Amino acid sequence: MNTSDLLSYCMSKEGAEQRVHNDWKATQIQSDGVLFAMVHESEGRPAVSLKNSPALAELLREQHEDVFPSAHLNKTHWSTLYLDGGLKDSQIYYLVDASLQQALATKGGHHG
DSSP: OOHHHHHHHHHTSTTEEEEEETTTTEEEEEETTEEEEEEEEETTEEEEEEEOOHHHHHHHHHHOTTEEEOSSSOTTTEEEEETTSSOOHHHHHHHHHHHHHHHHHHHTOSOO
C-alpha cells in the first residue's frame, strides 16, 4: 500500500475533501466536515491516522506492531498505522471504512 493508493481510496468516499496541514506535513481527509483520515509520514515511513473505537484501537495495537497511538490526535480514538508494514491492503481499507463510520457516528449524535 502506498500513499497515493490510500488517498485515492479515501477520496472515493462520499463527500470526501482533503486539505493539507502544513505544521504536521499531513493531508487531512474529511467527509461532511468531519476528519476521518490523516496521511503523513512517521519515522520517515508512509502512515495514516484513523479513528477507531477505543476497544478496536487497543486490539489493533496489541495485534500489530505497525499500529500505535497517534502523535497529534486523541490517542484513545486515533491510531496511526504504517502503510508499508505488516497490515494487508484489505485491512487498511477496512479500517478506513471503520474510521469514516466512527467519525460520522460521533458527529451525528447518538442514533444508530
